[in-house]
Amino acid sequence: MELTKQNRMLNMQARQWVVTIALVSFGMAAWAHNGATGIVKERMDGMSAMSKVVKDLTPIMRGQADYDAEQVRAAADVMIQHSGEQMTRLFPEGTGGMPSAAKPTVWENWEGFSELAEQLRLSAEGMKLAADNGLAKDQPQQGSAMMGANAGAMMGSGTGDMMGGSAMGGSNMMTPEMFAGMPVDTAFAAVAQSCSACHQSFRAKEH
Numbered sequence: 001m002e003l004t005k006q007n008r009m010l011n012m013q014a015r016q017w018v019v020t021i022a023l024v025s026f027g028m029a030a031w032a033h034n035g036a037t038g039i040v041k042e043r044m045d046g047m048s049a050m051s052k053v054v055k056d057l058t059p060i061m062r063g064q065a066d067y068d069a070e071q072v073r074a075a076a077d078v079m080i081q082h083s084g085e086q087m088t089r090l091f092p093e094g095t096g097g098m099p100s101a102a103k104p105t106v107w108e109n110w111e112g113f114s115e116l117a118e119q120l121r122l123s124a125e126g127m128k129l130a131a132d133n134g135l136a137k138d139q140p141q142q143g144s145a146m147m148g149a150n151a152g153a154m155m156g157s158g159t160g161d162m163m164g165g166s167a168m169g170g171s172n173m174m175t176p177e178m179f180a181g182m183p184v185d186t187a188f189a190a191v192a193q194s195c196s197a198c199h200q201s202f203r204a205k206e207h
């Protein structure tokens with residue numbers, strides 16, 4: 001079960017993440033911090049900072065701008081700074097409602113919410129580790145298919161240890177080490193997927 005879910009994530013094709021990125025970027029323009037203050041403003045600012053780097057990385061990950069590993073690592077750092085516990089500590093109970101777009105589900109399903117925040121952190125760490133690998137399309141041997149096969153083999157042999165060692169125990173987390181040997185855009189896809197998955201369940205569309 002765990003493997004199936006991970007493989008699905010790994011096999012995500014470029015097309016899919018392009019759509020995801022479009023959604024994430026659109027989110028940035030549509031939300032305007034309406035009168036938020038304090039911790040609610042702080043978390044919105046964190047989200048906006050991440051949105052900006054996702055937007056900056058998009059042409060790079062599509063191969064439409066020069067690849068720059070240093071820039072990718074810096075972008076990953078921004079996300080690492082605003083994810084995991086750095087994100088969840090900004091969502092104390094009782095901070096939903098106007099002007100926040102956070103749904104009550106954040107606190108009803110705190111575990112699921114925290115897990116996505118943590119998955120974002122792990123994927124961003126992975127993107128940082130994979131920065132020197134470059135894009136799938138530039139890989140010498142058939143890009144993603146080849147790397148995907150390697151990743152499958154790697155997980156087949158090591159999943160037990162890696163999962164057992166994860167802070168979330170028994171969940172479906174992808175660790176940074178899993179991304180380390182893959183094309184950088186695979187990790188970026190996982191990052192973008194975390195943003196979208198969380199917004200789908202935990203952020204109201206209108207407020």
Ligand code: HEC
Nearest residue numbers: 028031033044047050051100101102116117120195198203
């Ligand atoms: C674990 C859940 C979670 C993850 C992961 C997550 N977000 Fe969010 N995001 C939220 C919630 C909840 C809100 C609404 C916050 C509020 O209004 O109080 C939000 C709001 C936003 C906003 C609107 C900010 C504003 O000014 O109102 C943007 C933009 C955004 N997220 C971008 C991103 C990007 C880009 C990523 C990934 C790099 C990401 N988010 C990852 C849960 C998440």
